[in-house]
Amino acid sequence: xxxxxxxxxxxxxxxxxxxxxxxxxxxxxxxxxxxxxxxxxxxxxxxxxxxxxxxxxxxxxxxxxxxxxxxxxxxxxxxxxxxxxxxxxxxxxxxxxxxxxxxxxxxxxxxxxxxxxxxxxxxxxxxxxxxxxxxxxxxxxxxxxxxxxxxxxxxxxxxxxxxxxxxxxxxxxxxxxxxxxxxxxxxxxxxxxxxxxxxxxxxxxxxxxxxxxxxxxxxxxxxxxxxxxxxxxxxxxxxxxxxxxxxxxxxxxxxxxxxxxxxxxxxxxxxxxxxxxxxxxxxxxxxxxxxxxxxxxxxxxxxxxxxxxxxxxxxxxxxxxxxxx
Amino acid sequence: xxxxxxxxxxxxxxxxxxxxxxxxxxxxxxxxxxxxxxxxxxxxxxxxxxxxxxxxxxxxxxxxxxxxxxxxxxxxxxxxxxxxxxxxxxxxxxxxxxxxxxxxxxxxxxxxxxxxxxxxxxxxxxxxxxxxxxxxxxxxxxxxxxxxxxxxxxxxxxxxxxxxxxxxxxxxxxxxxxxxxxxxxxxxxxxxxxxxxxxxxxxxxxxxxxxxxxxxxxxxxxxxxxxxxxxxxxxxxxxxxxxxxxxxxxxxxxxx
Numbered sequence: 001x002x003x004x005x006x007x008x009x010x011x012x013x014x015x016x017x018x019x020x021x022x023x024x025x026x027x028x029x030x031x032x033x034x035x036x037x038x039x040x041x042x043x044x045x046x047x048x049x050x051x052x053x054x055x056x057x058x059x060x061x062x063x064x065x066x067x068x069x070x071x072x073x074x075x076x077x078x079x080x081x082x083x084x085x086x087x088x089x090x091x092x093x094x095x096x097x098x099x100x101x102x103x104x105x106x107x108x109x110x111x112x113x114x115x116x117x118x119x120x121x122x123x124x125x126x127x128x129x130x131x132x133x134x135x136x137x138x139x140x141x142x143x144x145x146x147x148x149x150x151x152x153x154x155x156x157x158x159x160x161x162x163x164x165x166x167x168x169x170x171x172x173x174x175x176x177x178x179x180x181x182x183x184x185x186x187x188x189x190x191x192x193x194x195x196x197x198x199x200x201x202x203x204x205x206x207x208x209x210x211x212x213x214x215x216x217x218x219x220x221x222x223x224x225x226x227x228x229x230x231x232x233x234x235x236x237x238x239x240x241x242x243x244x245x246x247x248x249x250x251x252x253x254x255x256x257x258x259x260x261x262x263x264x265x266x267x268x269x270x271x272x273x274x275x276x277x278x279x280x281x282x283x284x285x286x287x288x289x290x291x292x293x294x295x296x297x298x299x300x301x302x303x304x305x306x307x308x309x310x311x312x313x314x315x316x317x318x319x320x321x322x323x324x325x
Numbered sequence: 326x327x328x329x330x331x332x333x334x335x336x337x338x339x340x341x342x343x344x345x346x347x348x349x350x351x352x353x354x355x356x357x358x359x360x361x362x363x364x365x366x367x368x369x370x371x372x373x374x375x376x377x378x379x380x381x382x383x384x385x386x387x388x389x390x391x392x393x394x395x396x397x398x399x400x401x402x403x404x405x406x407x408x409x410x411x412x413x414x415x416x417x418x419x420x421x422x423x424x425x426x427x428x429x430x431x432x433x434x435x436x437x438x439x440x441x442x443x444x445x446x447x448x449x450x451x452x453x454x455x456x457x458x459x460x461x462x463x464x465x466x467x468x469x470x471x472x473x474x475x476x477x478x479x480x481x482x483x484x485x486x487x488x489x490x491x492x493x494x495x496x497x498x499x500x501x502x503x504x505x506x507x508x509x510x511x512x513x514x515x516x517x518x519x520x521x522x523x524x525x526x527x528x529x530x531x532x533x534x535x536x537x538x539x540x541x542x543x544x545x546x547x548x549x550x551x552x553x554x555x556x557x558x559x560x561x562x563x564x565x566x567x568x569x570x571x572x573x574x575x576x577x578x579x580x581x
Contacts, residue, residue: 070488073453073463098483102465105418105453114419114541117448130545136445139342140349143546184462188478189489199484205580229581247468247503248485253338253444254360254502262580273338280550283578285570291558300556301573303566313567318581321571 001127002034006089008080009040009052010099016040016048018202019095021055021162023155028056028163029122030091030129030151037061037087039176041079043069049173054165060173061087067180070187071099077106079178084111086176089150091129096154097201104154114146120159120259137253137276157202158259193248198232200249205231205262208251208278211238212267212288212307219245221311222266228318234258236274252277264314266307270295287311326378326472328369329432330402331425331439331451332362334386334393338444344547358393361440364500367507368470369438370401376472378435379403383428385421387411391523398518399510405523413528417540418450424538425451426458427531434495436477441466441499449499456497464490466501 005027009020027036038057040048049060063079084092094100096118108115121132130145131153207226209219219233226233235249251258253276263281268274270293279298286299287310296302303310337355369380381404382397384390394405408424410416442449456463469480475494480487482501559566574581
């Protein structure tokens with residue numbers, strides 16, 4: 001049966017995040033011929049609405065308010081709840097990002113609804129929608145559904161395909177005006193720490209370092225390779241615990257769980273807790289001095305060698321072939 | 326200050342997952358305090374040491390959870406509460422929140438701390454869900470917390486960037502890695518913990534209606550990911566290996 005699906009899109013630095021398009025793609029599947037409504041909120045989002053149609057939205061709702069400049073759960077919570085009430089959807093999807101993780105549980109709680117967090121797959125089962133999600137950081141998976149009532153889910157970046165962008169698609173943009181009051185949390189300052197601007201959870205390519213990088217400076221060759229490939233830099237717990245890098249880079253069961261197209265593990269031994277966070281990457285390259293390192297057991301391609309020799313060579317080789325192609 | 330911590334008992338992060346009869350086997354598994362909740366407990370103890378008051382750690386589960394609650398007491402928490410849900414057939418984040426909300430209904434609290442996710446289900450739902458039910462503000466994934474009077478100033482991790490956020494108590498916060506270095510329980514701490522109060526409440530002694538706490542979601546299947554076959558370890562001169570690797574990534578794997 002056709003469903004009405006509301007997708008909360010998300011922008012960062014005034015650009016829609018790719019996972020917003022993936023959520024619209026997921027919405028299309030769940031809608032099964034019904035309507036997909038994309039909503040976008042912020043201080044100034046008018047320039048973003050066209051793209052939401054290109055990626056498949058049938059209708060777009062925008063909410064502009066100066067109090068939505070920075071994300072706060074109160075501000076966005078009020079705006080989104082008002083949209084939910086005016087649309088009365090059968091399903092709500094949000095990206096499983098900082099914002100989605102913070103806000104979706106609040107919405108679900110407010111609506112006394114179930115919530116499937118961090119979905120990596122969707123299947124239709126008669127009237128129901130079955131979601132796949134990782135548990136134990138990807139050591140296992142579960143299939144889950146909402147028993148009854150409104151379906152709410154957050155979508156993990158990089159797992160569900162977005163539709164091809166079709167620039168001939170357009171539609172009507174509805175403006176919802178919201179009054180935002182009583183913000184109980186105030187964002188005083190936002191400090192940019194992410195070095196190359198590529199977010200780990202959404203990165204298509206990740207170059208990660210472990211204890212083998214030996215120092216903070218040891219990350220430099222990894223950063224160079226990452227910059228060349230438009231990749232994000234990540235780290236193992238070992239590297240973080242040794243203070244070679246910030247904890248925000250940590251990948252593993254404690255830390256971030258990532259599923260890029262390409263994961264290049266440099267000087268990472270492959271403790272179970274790290275493997276849990278990255279072993280579902282599509283292609284894994286391991287570079288390690290120790291041929292017995294367990295990272296090789298999950299790697300598609302391995303080079304036994306010193307990362308300080310291999311990584312710069314790899315950067316050079318990529319430079320060469322990417323220039324000529 | 327009335328300080329509460331919500332805590333979950335989870336598998337040790339080094340555990341492998343074994344599925345038996347369609348369920349995840351707990352046989353022989355080492356359990357720990359969920360690592361993110363450990364940061365919350367440590368922060369709660371530091372808050373109490375700086376501002377005075379009492380730290381109460383609350384958990385939901387069966388009697389086995391007493392072990393982790395005793396560990397929290399040994400770290401320095403003052404009281405522990407176990408909400409026993411052993412006789413509850415099924416439970417999800419909605420159910421857990423309903424039980425916690427019923428527990429907190431008649432409590433006075435300045436701050437409630439928890440981990441930002443558990444390392445098993447990793448939904449991160451309980452903190453925001455509970456704050457919503459209690460009608461208080463919340464801030465997730467914090468890496469720093471300062472309290473001055475009734476004003477809390479926090480740093481939070483937002484996908485690698487850092488936000489400075491201010492809010493008034495009462496408040497719920499969830500801990501991110503980097504918030505602090507959790508202490509190990511000391512031997513005197515362990516001795517003292519044996520005498521500290523650990524209250525056990527049966528879930529149906531809370532003011533909840535069985536129908537109203539019924540899970541909203543159901544699990545249909547649990548399975549292990551397909552085992553990855555070991556790949557190709559390249560051979561030869563390092564320079565040649567690198568050249569071959571780039572070729573394979575472009576032509577075979579087609580990821581670059």
